[in-house]
Amino acid sequence: MAVATPLVNEAPRVVLSARGLRRDFGGFTAVKDVDLDVHHARVHALIGPNGAGKTTVFNLLTKFLQPTHGTITLLGEDITKTAPDKVARMGLVRSFQISAVFPHLTVLDNVRVALQRPNRLATQFWKPLSALDALNGKAEELIRSVGLEKEVNAVAADLSYGRKRVLEIATTLALEPKVLLLDEPMAGMGHEDVGMVAEIIREVARERAVLMVEHNLSVVATLCHHVTVLQRGEILAEGDYATVSEDPRVRTAYMGTEETS
Amino acid sequence: MTLTLDLAKRKERSPFIVQTVFLGVGLACLLLAPLFFYPVFLMKLLCFALFACAFNLLLGYTGLLSFGHAAFFGGAAYFTAHAVKEWGVPPELGILVGVFGAALLGAVIGFFAIRRQGIYFAMITLALAQMFYFFCLQSGFTRGEDGIQSVPRGHLLGVIDLLQPTNMYYFVLTVFVIGIAIIWRIINSPFGMVLKSIRENETRAVSLGYSVRNYKLAAFVMSAALTGLAGGLKALVFQFATLTDVSWQMSGEVILMTLLGGIGTLIGPIFGAGLVVTLQNYLATSEFPVTIITGVVFMVCVLLFRRGIVGEFYNSRLGRKLGFEHRHKH
Numbered sequence: 001m002a003v004a005t006p007l008v009n010e011a012p013r014v015v016l017s018a019r020g021l022r023r024d025f026g027g028f029t030a031v032k033d034v035d036l037d038v039h040h041a042r043v044h045a046l047i048g049p050n051g052a053g054k055t056t057v058f059n060l061l062t063k064f065l066q067p068t069h070g071t072i073t074l075l076g077e078d079i080t081k082t083a084p085d086k087v088a089r090m091g092l093v094r095s096f097q098i099s100a101v102f103p104h105l106t107v108l109d110n111v112r113v114a115l116q117r118p119n120r121l122a123t124q125f126w127k128p129l130s131a132l133d134a135l136n137g138k139a140e141e142l143i144r145s146v147g148l149e150k151e152v153n154a155v156a157a158d159l160s161y162g163r164k165r166v167l168e169i170a171t172t173l174a175l176e177p178k179v180l181l182l183d184e185p186m187a188g189m190g191h192e193d194v195g196m197v198a199e200i201i202r203e204v205a206r207e208r209a210v211l212m213v214e215h216n217l218s219v220v221a222t223l224c225h226h227v228t229v230l231q232r233g234e235i236l237a238e239g240d241y242a243t244v245s246e247d248p249r250v251r252t253a254y255m256g257t258e259e260t261s
Numbered sequence: 262m263t264l265t266l267d268l269a270k271r272k273e274r275s276p277f278i279v280q281t282v283f284l285g286v287g288l289a290c291l292l293l294a295p296l297f298f299y300p301v302f303l304m305k306l307l308c309f310a311l312f313a314c315a316f317n318l319l320l321g322y323t324g325l326l327s328f329g330h331a332a333f334f335g336g337a338a339y340f341t342a343h344a345v346k347e348w349g350v351p352p353e354l355g356i357l358v359g360v361f362g363a364a365l366l367g368a369v370i371g372f373f374a375i376r377r378q379g380i381y382f383a384m385i386t387l388a389l390a391q392m393f394y395f396f397c398l399q400s401g402f403t404r405g406e407d408g409i410q411s412v413p414r415g416h417l418l419g420v421i422d423l424l425q426p427t428n429m430y431y432f433v434l435t436v437f438v439i440g441i442a443i444i445w446r447i448i449n450s451p452f453g454m455v456l457k458s459i460r461e462n463e464t465r466a467v468s469l470g471y472s473v474r475n476y477k478l479a480a481f482v483m484s485a486a487l488t489g490l491a492g493g494l495k496a497l498v499f500q501f502a503t504l505t506d507v508s509w510q511m512s513g514e515v516i517l518m519t520l521l522g523g524i525g526t527l528i529g530p531i532f533g534a535g536l537v538v539t540l541q542n543y544l545a546t547s548e549f550p551v552t553i554i555t556g557v558v559f560m561v562c563v564l565l566f567r568r569g570i571v572g573e574f575y576n577s578r579l580g581r582k583l584g585f586e587h588r589h590k591h
């Protein structure tokens with residue numbers, strides 16, 4: 001299978017790393033001894049069967065969950081004890097497995113809400129809403145980049161599932177994060193959208209780090225530079241796609257049971 | 262550049278005109294109302310309407326159900342009454358004392374409450390408001406069971422005699438309009454947009470980097486301060502401040518008014534307050550037990566109008582045609 005051709009402009013350096021990451025839920029260990037290094041200008045895939053702990057790893061890295069053990073470092077700073085909103089402000093932004101949009105706001109307002117804080121237009125309670133029109137240019141660009149220009153005034157709740165996911169990606173990109181964590185960004189999307197989102201991710205990863213959970217292995221094969229396989233909370237294998245997909249343990253544990261769509 | 266066109270189209274003119282007409286008619290009604298109704302009844306109505314709107318800033322636009330807003334309403338009534346009666350400050354300053362007192366109280370109660378969510382948030386606001394109730398019961402300055410009586414209304418700006426019912430009514434109406442205008446501005450501001458996004462999806466707001474707690478606390482304090490505006494005003498209207506206004510029943514009443522009128526709409530709570538106050542006034546002279554009747558009305562309304570009276574109107578065919586269409590989750 002074809003291996004991704006890295007679109008590298010800058011030398012890869014570690015921007016996000018985890019050491020000895022562990023999370024217990026009562027007696028059950030969902031994530032155990034996970035070491036992870038996410039590089040600048042690289043797309044890193046986190047794969048594994050259902051319930052392997054991928055989303056839990058995302059929750060730990062973004063600090064939506066507190067790790068039981070281990071340390072997390074973002075851009076040279078220890079964020080093991082940092083609050084999730086602070087982590088987001090430091091440049092680590094995530095998307096959610098179950099699409100997270102603001103359902104009763106329009107597509108435009110969804111994107112503008114994401115743009116408000118970085119553009120210092122979030123706390124003004126004395127200014128009219130029209131103050132947000134200053135964000136329209138940027139919002140328009142983002143909406144266009146994910147192909148939502150026809151739905152710009154639609155209410156997010158009325159969008160199809162795939163369109164909601166695309167909208168969430170647009171709002172994530174609005175923050176110009178340094179590290180992106182995408183939890184199954186292409187799940188539930190039509191064929192065209194999968195291609196488009198893959199292209200967006202490739203483009204974005206030129207100057208950012210991307211860590212993504214993805215079940216679609218052909219996407220992983222063509223898009224990702226590095227693959228980490230998780231099983232029952234532990235890292236099973238690591239490397240580029242060719243290496244990992246040849247690994248017999250991975251084949252039995254994961255490839256054999258999963259749809260390759 | 263189809264998108265640019267779409268953005269422009271968003272600001273359609275006709276709903277704007279319809280809404281302006283509605284606003285004008287509403288204001289004209291309020292200006293002429295003293296010709297047809299008792300001023301005290303109208304002033305009571307306006308105070309509670311403002312109270313409900315301030316409460317709705319939190320429930321409807323931030324998604325926080327406070328069960329302790331009586332502390333701010335009744336608390337401000339005490340502060341204003343005390344300032345006017347004991348310190349002899351003019352009425353406009355007395356109301357400001359009430360507003361600041363309520364905001365301070367809101368900062369303390371809010372600080373503890375916003376750490377919790379949903380029903381726990383409601384329970385903490387209730388518990389802290391009850392503590393304040395017992396403080397009012399015991400403390401010297403509130404005069405316990407008697408409350409602060411015969412509060413002078415004074416002269417507005419030193420000249421206008423507020424003991425004159427018409428003067429007082431237009432003073433109350435002015436404060437009411439200012440209060441509603443402030444709420445409208447907050448809701449339709451960049452800050453209000455962030456509040457709505459927190460109501461819609463708190464987790465996503467956090468992941469976009471918003472320190473949700475700070476926004477909630479700010480909204481809580483604003484809601485408390487505006488509630489204080491209503492409470493201080495009420496103390497001047499009735500010329501007393503008593504324990505009734507800090508009791509938990511008052512917190513319940515404002516929830517009732519807001520839900521009746523429709524949460525998440527600006528004018529819904531005004532109608533809800535109007536309905537409840539009218540009902541109470543009407544039933545006060547009859548033999549029916551007030552609480553049972555309002556309870557039944559509430560149940561009927563909740564069953565018939567899930568979005569509240571105004572919410573249902575906005576979503577009706579006529580409401581949509583007039584451009585009031587509005588969405589809100591339940």
Ligand SMILES: Nc1ncnc2c1ncn2[C@@H]1O[C@H](COP(=O)(O)OP(=O)(O)OP(=O)(O)O)[C@@H](O)[C@H]1O
Nearest residue numbers: 025028030048049050051052053054055056057097
């Ligand atoms: N908050 C929680 N409390 C208890 N158990 C949890 C919690 N979150 C996750 N788990 C458990 O941890 C395990 C890993 O879940 P996780 O959602 O991380 O898997 P995943 O790899 O993302 O799976 P999927 O591919 O289905 O999304 C599962 O067994 C799940 O039941």
Ligand SMILES: [Mg+2]
Nearest residue numbers: 054055056097
């Ligand atoms: Mg998952």
